[in-house]
Amino acid sequence: MSRGKVLVSACLLGSAVRYDGRDNLIAHPLLQQLQTQQRLVSFCPECAGGLSTPRAPAEQQGNRVVTVAGKDVTAKFELGADLAVQTAQRQQVVMAVLKAKSPSCGVGQIYDGSFSKTLVNGDGVMAARLQAAGISTFSELQLTEASAWLANYDAIDA
Template structure:
């Protein structure tokens, strides 16, 4: 049975920068959990960042900077590498990641100005996974992902 990498916050884990989750109440997530298909990760926490933590955004020069100007790119890359390792270990071909996150966004990310403006782009983890042949979906594409799994 094919495993799926899933952002921990989508499963209700309080791992987001603000100490909250973004739990999705979708029947397929429940089904996949019952089937033992889900491998959960928060790349930012896996990379060594705390809960809660200062918001971070990807800058136009690709650095990941907190609102106070601290470069956390190393932690973001380390978390992305750990997510890739899990995908390789469990032969995962699909990931369901949190949209707009600087780690997990697959279609949009915040623009780097901390003004709550989004732009087209990919987070650090989503980009690394895609570069390595893992197809990334957002929480808005659960049905589409389910279609591929069947």
């Protein structure tokens, strides 16, 4: 049996890759279990796409991603998302746990592009590309659901 792997936003695993140079480390039994099972694939699409850390905050505005200063960084976000899909396929990823609200990783809700902390329905660039590739996505706010999904997947795959 080859158990599917789980791609996780690198910031959630303690990597200091956020736009402000910090992390979003979370300690959760699911992530600890996956780490023990060597099923985690850590990934930051913004760094993979060539953005520096720290970097200017960015949000989606329609089909573009722009910084707070108005610089278009869409191409770097798209490159990072494409590299995430390639990594996921190469590593046999079946599920992703991603940073909520992020313009790359947000699942179901992202900031509206006004830099006013207003949320709208939508997915980050990488989250959408992973979903299009058939990979189930969850945010760190949905770890109970993610754990149940993975347990069901593992039971079917067994």
